Amino acid sequence: xxxxxPASREEAKGESPSNPVIRxxxxxxxxxxxxxxxxxxxRTNICSYIWGMTILKSPPSLWITINxxxxxxxxxxxxxxEEINLxxxxxxxxxxxxxxxxxxxxxxxxxxxxxxFAPFGFLVKVGIFGTVEGxxxxxxxxx
Numbered sequence: 001x002x003x004x005x006p007a008s009r010e011e012a013k014g015e016s017p018s019n020p021v022i023r024x025x026x027x028x029x030x031x032x033x034x035x036x037x038x039x040x041x042x043r044t045n046i047c048s049y050i051w052g053m054t055i056l057k058s059p060p061s062l063w064i065t066i067n068x069x070x071x072x073x074x075x076x077x078x079x080x081x082e083e084i085n086l087x088x089x090x091x092x093x094x095x096x097x098x099x100x101x102x103x104x105x106x107x108x109x110x111x112x113x114x115x116x117f118a119p120f121g122f123l124v125k126v127g128i129f130g131t132v133e134g135x136x137x138x139x140x141x142x143x
Contacts, residue, residue: 050136057133068118070111071101075118080110 007022017023034041054060070076074084074091080103084094095103104111123132 046136046138053134053136066119066122068115070114071104072097073114073118076110076114077103079113079117080104080107 003019003022007017007019010017017026030041033039034045036042068076074086074089077100078084078086082095082103119135119137123135
């Protein structure tokens, strides 16, 4: 604990810690935080990945944000176990919006599965933009 006070003062001055043990601890914490959603280290990794992909495949020709609404989407409802005939779908028949929201809230895995399926299907399987050379997908939790 005696090593942390001087390291804190050095950090406040914008200096790197002079103690090698503190430097090693900081390095390990940075490595761990690189896997934690929402941290600066993870964002840095994603930015590095984007730059690497830009060098490998050239700059992106399309930069989009896909934000599928899982609560009312019939595919998400099917992922959550609802019996919906997607071949003969009528949006005016069936449960109300409250039931849809409750269904997804009870099965967070179904919502996550939908969030993987929708953009991937949109970009790659449907091929709406032709052949997709590569894409980067990140998820931001809300609430």
